[in-house]
Amino acid sequence: MEALEVPEPEAGPAEPEAEPEDGPAEPEAEAGETEGPVPPVRRRGRTAGLIAGAVALGVVAGGCVGYVVQAGRAPTKLPPLSQPVLRQGKGTVPVLTAAEDRRVRTDGDLRKLLLPKPRGARDSVLEEGVDGWLDLPEYAGSFKDPAGAFQGLLSDELRRVAVTSWRIDSTYDVEIRLVQYRQETTLGAHEHATGQQSWWEQEPDTDSQSVPGTGDGVAFTHARPHTEPGYLPQYEAEATASRGDIDMEVWVVGTKPVPMKKVMDLAKRQMGRL
Numbered sequence: 421m422e423a424l425e426v427p428e429p430e431a432g433p434a435e436p437e438a439e440p441e442d443g444p445a446e447p448e449a450e451a452g453e454t455e456g457p458v459p460p461v462r463r464r465g466r467t468a469g470l471i472a473g474a475v476a477l478g479v480v481a482g483g484c485v486g487y488v489v490q491a492g493r494a495p496t497k498l499p500p501l502s503q504p505v506l507r508q509g510k511g512t513v514p515v516l517t518a519a520e521d522r523r524v525r526t527d528g529d530l531r532k533l534l535l536p537k538p539r540g541a542r543d544s545v546l547e548e549g550v551d552g553w554l555d556l557p558e559y560a561g562s563f564k565d566p567a568g569a570f571q572g573l574l575s576d577e578l579r580r581v582a583v584t585s586w587r588i589d590s591t592y593d594v595e596i597r598l599v600q601y602r603q604e605t606t607l608g609a610h611e612h613a614t615g616q617q618s619w620w621e622q623e624p625d626t627d628s629q630s631v632p633g634t635g636d637g638v639a640f641t642h643a644r645p646h647t648e649p650g651y652l653p654q655y656e657a658e659a660t661a662s663r664g665d666i667d668m669e670v671w672v673v674g675t676k677p678v679p680m681k682k683v684m685d686l687a688k689r690q691m692g693r694l
Contacts, residue, residue: 526666526694530582530598533693535686541586546595546673554581554597576608577601579665592674592682596690599667609662610636616660616669629680631687637661639670639684643677659687663694 525533531552548554548562556573559581563569579602585595601608617638621628625644631637638660645653657678659670670686672678 534584537586544585544587544593595671597669609667613662634661657683
C-alpha cells in the first residue's frame with residue numbers, strides 16, 4: 421500500500437502585530453552617523469577638463485589668426501634660380517717651364533740642385549754617401565743617437581738625401597746636404613730645420629744670425645772647439661733652412677774658428693738654387 425501524504429494545513433492570513441500605544445517605532449541611527457545635514461559630494465576632474473579644453477581652443481584660434489594674418493600679406497619674391505653668367509677673362513694662362521716650376525726641379529735629380537764644387541777644391545774628409553746620395557741608416561748615423569734618429573726620420577717621412585762636400589786649402593771642410601721629405605702628413609722639412617736650430621743654440625759660446633731670404637734659416641758659429649785625444653781641435657759652423665719639402669744643411673769644419681761670413685755665404689747661395 422502506498423503511503424498517503426498528509427497535506428499540511430494552509431496558513432491563514434497573518435494577523436497584524438499590535439502597534440505600541442506610543443505610535444510606530446522610528447528607525448534607529450546606524451553606528452558612526454551623526455545627526456545633522458550631509459554635505460554634497462564634489463565631482464572630480466571637471467575643472468581640469470575645462471582648462472584642457474580652453475588651452476586646445478586657444479591653440480586652434482592662434483593658428484587660425486596667424487594664417488589669416490599671413491594670407492593678408494604681400495608675397496615675398498624669391499631670388500631667381502638662374503645665376504648670372506660670369507665673364508671669362510681674356511688672354512692666355514701663363515704656363516711655367518720646367519726651370520720655373522720648382523716642383524718639377526725638386527722632383528728630379530736632387531743632386532743637380534747642390535752647389536757645385538769650387539775650382540781647385542779637393543776631396544773632403546767629410547765625404548759621405550755613394551754617388552752623391554745618403555741612405556737612411558747612413559744619414560741617421562750622423563746623429564748622436566742613431567737609433568732614435570732612425571725612428572724619428574721614418575716618422576717624419578724622410579724621402580731622400582743628396583750630399584756634396586769639398587775641402588778648401590788645408591783649413592776648412594765643407595759639406596752640404598739637401599734632405600727631402602714626403603710631407604704627406606707632417607711638415608718634415610720645417611720641423612727638422614727648427615729642431616736642429618734649437619739643439620745648436622744650446623752649445624756654449626755660440627753666435628747665430630738669420631739667413632736672409634728664408635723664413636726659418638739660421639746660421640751658427642761656435643767659438644769653443646771640439647776636442648778628442650789624438651786629434652786637432654775642430655771648430656764648427658752650421659746653417660739650416662727649409663723651403664717646401666727640402667731641408668738644407670751646411671756644415672763647415674776647420675782647425676781655426678769659422679767666420680760667420682763664410683757659412684752665411686754658402687747658405688745664401690745654396691738656398692738661391694732651391
